[in-house]
Structure formats: structure tokens, C-alpha cells
Amino acid sequence: MANHIEILVIITIVLLLLDMYIYGAIVTVRPKWKTLHFPYIWWSYSILLLLGVFIGIFCDIKFMLRAFIVVIFFMTVISKLFFLPFILFDDVRRGGIWIKRKLFVKTQDQPVEVVHQANTNAIPRSEFLIKAGTLVAVLPLASLTYGIISGAYDYRIKRRILYLPNLPSAFDGIKLGQISDIHSGSFYNRKAVLGGVELLLKEKPDFIFFTGDLVNNVASEMCDYQDIFSKVKAPLGVFSILGNHDYGDYYFGKGPSLAKAKSLAEVKTTHKNMGWDLLLNTHRRLKVGGQEIAIIGIENWGAGRFSKYGRMDLAVPGTEDLPVKLLLSHDPSHWRAQVLPKYPQIDVMFSGHTHGMQFGLITDKVQWSPIQYIYKEWAGLYQEQHQQLYVNVGYGFLGYPGRVGVLPEITIFELKKGHA
Numbered sequence: 001m002a003n004h005i006e007i008l009v010i011i012t013i014v015l016l017l018l019d020m021y022i023y024g025a026i027v028t029v030r031p032k033w034k035t036l037h038f039p040y041i042w043w044s045y046s047i048l049l050l051l052g053v054f055i056g057i058f059c060d061i062k063f064m065l066r067a068f069i070v071v072i073f074f075m076t077v078i079s080k081l082f083f084l085p086f087i088l089f090d091d092v093r094r095g096g097i098w099i100k101r102k103l104f105v106k107t108q109d110q111p112v113e114v115v116h117q118a119n120t121n122a123i124p125r126s127e128f129l130i131k132a133g134t135l136v137a138v139l140p141l142a143s144l145t146y147g148i149i150s151g152a153y154d155y156r157i158k159r160r161i162l163y164l165p166n167l168p169s170a171f172d173g174i175k176l177g178q179i180s181d182i183h184s185g186s187f188y189n190r191k192a193v194l195g196g197v198e199l200l201l202k203e204k205p206d207f208i209f210f211t212g213d214l215v216n217n218v219a220s221e222m223c224d225y226q227d228i229f230s231k232v233k234a235p236l237g238v239f240s241i242l243g244n245h246d247y248g249d250y251y252f253g254k255g256p257s258l259a260k261a262k263s264l265a266e267v268k269t270t271h272k273n274m275g276w277d278l279l280l281n282t283h284r285r286l287k288v289g290g291q292e293i294a295i296i297g298i299e300n301w302g303a304g305r306f307s308k309y310g311r312m313d314l315a316v317p318g319t320e321d322l323p324v325k326l327l328l329s330h331d332p333s334h335w336r337a338q339v340l341p342k343y344p345q346i347d348v349m350f351s352g353h354t355h356g357m358q359f360g361l362i363t364d365k366v367q368w369s370p371i372q373y374i375y376k377e378w379a380g381l382y383q384e385q386h387q388q389l390y391v392n393v394g395y396g397f398l399g400y401p402g403r404v405g406v407l408p409e410i411t412i413f414e415l416k417k418g419h420a
Contacts, residue, residue: 005133008057015077019046024081025087029130049073071400075144079137086133094123114234139266147358147402152190155199156407159414160381160390162411164347166323167257167417170289177234178411180330180352181213181243181394185221187402194228196395200410207236207286210276211301211352212243216398230274236286240276241297242267243353244306245331245398279328281311283319294319296346302331302353303337310334310342319345326350332377335389339412348388354378356393356406369406379406383420 023042027034052069162176177200178406187193200208210232215221222229232238245413246267252260271278279297286293296319301310310329319325324347327339332351356362356379362368371378382389393409 007052015050016046018080018084022083022087022163025090025125025130028125028197029127032218047074054188063187069335071144071148074400075141078144079141080117080238082140082234083133086129086136090126090129093126093129095231097123126412128239129371137173143404144400144402147400147404149402151358151403151407152401153189153196154403155196155395155410156409157199157203158409158411160411161420162388162390163418163420164324164345164346165386165417165419167415168288168291168323169417170291171324171415174207174288174415175203175205176413176415177203178210178211178295178350178390178392179232179395179409180211180392180397181355181398182210182225182229183213183216183245183394183396183398184225184395185218186326187225188401190224190228193225194231195411196408197231198266203410203412205234205412208232208234208238209326209328209350210238210240211328211350211392212241213245213352213394213396214240214243214267214270216245216266217248218263218269220263221266224268226270226274233275236288237284238274238276239295239328240271240278240282241328242278242280242309242328243301244300244302245305246277247300247309249307268316269288276347279315281314283315285319285322292322293324294322295328297328300330301334303333306331306333307342312338332375332389332391335377335382335387340384341388344387346387348390350392352375352392352394354391354393355398358394358397358403358406361405362393362407 012217019042027038030038033039049069049072053073056069073075134203135411175342179200248260248263252263268278268280277284279295281298283294283296286295296315298310298312298315301308301312325345327343327346327349329335329339329349329351330390331353332349335349335351339349354371354375357369357371360371361367362369362379367379369378377389377392379390379393382391390411393406395408395410397403397408
């Protein structure tokens with residue numbers, strides 16, 4: 001805890017120095033603002049925002065209030081960081097002029113009074129650069145605001161054909177739906193959430209996968225949304241797994257506790273109440289027309305710091321005789337870390353978790369997000385030899401209550417026999 005406080009203090013000092021630097025640049029270009037309310041507005045906003053962050057970290061406040069503080073803080077810092085290069089460039093420019101004057105004065109051997117005048121004349125800041133920096137700083141603020149207003153519930157259907165060489169003929173052309181990362185504790189618009197569910201149901205999938213993170217922290221977050229997601233049904237069933245947030249580790253801590261165990265039990269009960277088949281390190285044999293494939297579901301298993309509750313050694317045995325094996329595993333890092341090297345019999349793994357960082361650009365030709373510097377596989381379909389992975393960027397959102405360029409996803413797969 002002491003180390004964390006030291007880090008927070010250092011970050012606070014850095015942010016206050018950044019505020020002082022930007023404030024000084026602005027009032028240099030607009031000196032009249034010093035006599036108006038601008039200094040009070042600037043410093044009151046900055047200090048109150050930092051206090052809000054500390055309250056959110058150290059005090060027990062409502063999740064939505066904490067999320068609101070984090071989002072405002074994030075948007076503010078991003079805007080200031082976009083502004084910063086323009087001020088730095090202007091200072092470099094002014095420094096160059098100052099050096100040039102110094103050199104010019106010495107080489108020309110000017111009279112003392114001229115030298116004095118040259119050295120005392122202030123080099124003005126570029127009003128153009130400050131205005132340009134302000135404009136650029138507004139762009140991320142505007143886009144993030146738009147992402148909240150428009151992107152959070154702008155559900156999009158993504159269609160994919162999954163080619164499987166060993167697919168039984170009875171499954172050829174069958175339709176599979178996938179949603180992931182509901183994060184019900186972040187929702188604030190029931191009607192919009194219902195609209196997304198209705199969009200999924202209009203596709204009439206034969207069976208559906210939910211790949212984890214039903215809640216943010218505790219089971220009670222689903223109270224207002226269980227009736228909506230209970231509508232998610234399919235003729236061959238809805239199969240679900242847990243994600244890293246469902247265990248309550250980020251709310252109750254990593255260690256065991258009665259409250260944590262109770263919340264997890266209630267999360268599992270919620271899956272059952274909605275009619276979803278929750279797979280906890282186990283598998284199901286899905287049968288159509290006398291032919292079968294395996295649906296395998298494990299608990300969360302993530303590389304690095306993420307929890308490793310998943311047990312492939314428990315889930316896979318008993319599926320050896322089935323020609324196709326579909327794996328539900330929340331974290332896509334599991335694919336490269338364990339599935340590829342140890343379980344070549346897995347045909348396709350279905351994941352979520354990344355959210356595409358809720359920010360980026362996804363088109364038919366371009367796919368970019370800052371999350372790609374953390375996760376090699378973060379959105380869409382990937383293939384290594386005969387094994388495939390699909391990463392769904394999520395139905396809900398976490399932290400930032402919106403999406404920019406990476407919109408909430410409902411995936412519809414058509415299973416086809418053959419090679420891609």
C-alpha cells in the first residue's frame with residue numbers, strides 16, 4: 001500500500017507540473033485572462049479532479065460515481081497531452097530565436113546598448129501554435145464525448161464463416177451467435193440494452209456462446225438486467241463461461257472471503273436462472289441429426305497477472321471421439337500460451353476480454369487499437385495452421401462509458417465444412 005501511495009503522489013506532482021506548464025502558456029498568450037475567472041476555474045477544476053481520483057481510490061463510493069470520475073480524469077489528461085507538443089514546440093522555437101540572437105549579437109560586435117535591448121526583449125509565444133494546440137486538444141475530448149453519447153449502445157452485427165474440415169454434415173450451415181463482456185454494472189440504459197438483445201434474436205442463431213464477464217464486480221449488478229438477458233435463447237442452447245471480473249477479485253481482493261464466495265455463487269445462479277448452461281471446466285456434447293461436436297468451457301485463464309482458474313485438463317477429457325471441438329475461454333492470451341502448444345485438438349477458441357480497448361479503428365481493411373500493444377490477438381478471427389481463435393470486442397463497456405471506433409459487437413457465425 002505504501003508503494004502505491006508513493007506512486008500516486010508522484011503522478012499527482014507530475015500532473016500538477018503539467019497543469020502549471022500549460023496554464024503558463026495560455027495566460028502568456030492571453031494575459032487578460034489572469035484578471036478574469038480563468039485562474040480560479042483552471043485550478044479549481046484540476047485540484048477537485050485530483051481529489052476525486054483519490055476519493056475514488058481510497059473511499060467506498062458507488063461504482064458509477066467512481067467510473068464517472070475516472071472517465072472525466074482520463075478525458076482531461078488525454079486532452080492536455082495532445083496540447084503539450086504544441087507548447088514544447090513553441091518553447092523550442094523561442095529557444096532557437098534566443099540562441100540566434102545571442103550568437104548574432106556576439107558575432108556582429110554590436111554596441112552595448114543594442115545588446116542590452118536584444119537581451120531584454122521578450123520572445124513572444126506563438127499565438128498560432130497555442131490556438132492550434134487548443135484545437136487539437138479539443139478533438140479527443142469531442143470524440144470521447146461522442147463515444148459516450150453514440151457509441152456505447154451502437155450494437156453491430158459481425159458475420160463470419162467458420163470453415164471446419166471435420167465438421168459433421170448435420171452441422172454444415174448451422175448458425176452460431178456470440179456475445180461477450182456484458183459488464184452489467186456499467187449499463188445505464190435498459191432500453192438500449194434490450195435493443196441489442198433483440199438484434200441478436202432477429203438473427204435466429206441455432207446456438208449461442210457467452211464468453212464471460214457478466215458483471216463488473218458483484219452479482220447484484222444483474223438485478224436490473226436479468227430479465228433482459230433471460231430472453232437470450234436458442235434452439236440448441238446458450239452456453240456460457242465466467243470472465244475475470246465475475247469472480248469479484250477486483251472488489252473483494254484476491255483472497256477468499258464469505259462475501260466474495262456468496263457473490264460468485266449468485267453469479268453462477270444468475271446464469272442458471274437465465275437458462276444459460278454455465279460451463280465450469282467441463283464440456284457438452286452438442287447433437288444434431290445423430291451427429292455430435294464438443295463444446296468445451298473453462299473458467300478464466302489469462303496470461304500474466306490475470307487469474308488462472310481454468311482447467312483444460314478437466315474440461316477436455318471425454319471429447320476425444322468428437323470430430324470438432326469448440327472452446328469457450330474468456331481471455332485470448334490463453335490461446336497462444338496454452339491452447340496452441342498443448343491442445344492441438346481444439347479447432348476454434350472463442351474469447352472476449354479485450355473490448356478492443358473501446359477505442360480504435362476497425363474496418364474491412366484496417367484494424368488498430370492501442371490494445372494491440374498488449375494483446376497480439378485482440379479483435380476478430382486469427383488462425384495458426386489448423387487452429388482458429390475469434391475475439392469478440394464485447395457487448396458492454398467498462399470504465400469509460402462509451403466506445404470510439406470499436407463498437408459493441410454481436411457475432412454471427414455460419415459453420416461450413418471445408419477449408420478457408
